[in-house]
Amino acid sequence: MTVDPAQDHAWLARAVELATNCPPSEAAFNVGAIIVGADGEEISRGFSRESDPHVHAEESALAKLAEADPRLTGATLYSSLEPCSERRSRPRTCSQLILHAGIPRVVVAWREPDLFVTGCQGIELLAQAGVEVVEIPALAEAAQAANAHLAI
Numbered sequence: 001m002t003v004d005p006a007q008d009h010a011w012l013a014r015a016v017e018l019a020t021n022c023p024p025s026e027a028a029f030n031v032g033a034i035i036v037g038a039d040g041e042e043i044s045r046g047f048s049r050e051s052d053p054h055v056h057a058e059e060s061a062l063a064k065l066a067e068a069d070p071r072l073t074g075a076t077l078y079s080s081l082e083p084c085s086e087r088r089s090r091p092r093t094c095s096q097l098i099l100h101a102g103i104p105r106v107v108v109a110w111r112e113p114d115l116f117v118t119g120c121q122g123i124e125l126l127a128q129a130g131v132e133v134v135e136i137p138a139l140a141e142a143a144q145a146a147n148a149h150l151a152i
Contacts, residue, residue, distance in 0.1 A: 008078075008107050011036055012136050015045075015078040016109055019057070019146035022048045028116070030146045031081045033057035035065075035103070038074030054089035057081075062097055069101075076105040080143040082112040083122040095122045098131065105132045109139035113152050 011034055018032025028048060035043045046060025055063075058079055065072065077083075083094035083106065098106060112120035127133050144152065 007040065008134060009136060011078045012107050012109055012139050016080040016139050016142045016146065018045060018047050019080045019143065024149060025049060026149065029081055031057035031079060033061045033077060033079040035061050036076050036078065037071045043071050043075060056084060056094050058083050058094040059097055062101055073102040073104065075103050076107060077103050078107045080109050080146065082108050082110065082120055083126065084112065085121040085125050086117045095125045098126060099129050103131065107134045107136060109136055110143040115150060115152055
């Protein structure tokens, strides 16, 4: 898969901006996620608590698509925060949802800090399963700013 780093940065910046749409919560991160097809076109987007108080950004974006949407197997998911590897409010984590969807590439701005879950391993779990994971730390500060309401 040929990837333009400037496009990765642009899409991830949009996901970070999307995180500012999240309804406030003292018990959850504000996260934005965008799924982009192999053709460079947006397929779906979502943000934390978009449809209910417990929905995560990646989960929200995926829920707007058919489970077997063929575009997912060539897509990149851009998330302002590392996809979760542990979840109390749902049976499947965002990492599991991404793997189940067959998304081969994930780009993140910020690794999940040990605030609600200690030792998030979303990046590691995805990479171990063969997903290409790219971190763009230049956008981590903006992702953190969208979470200024938390004591991080």
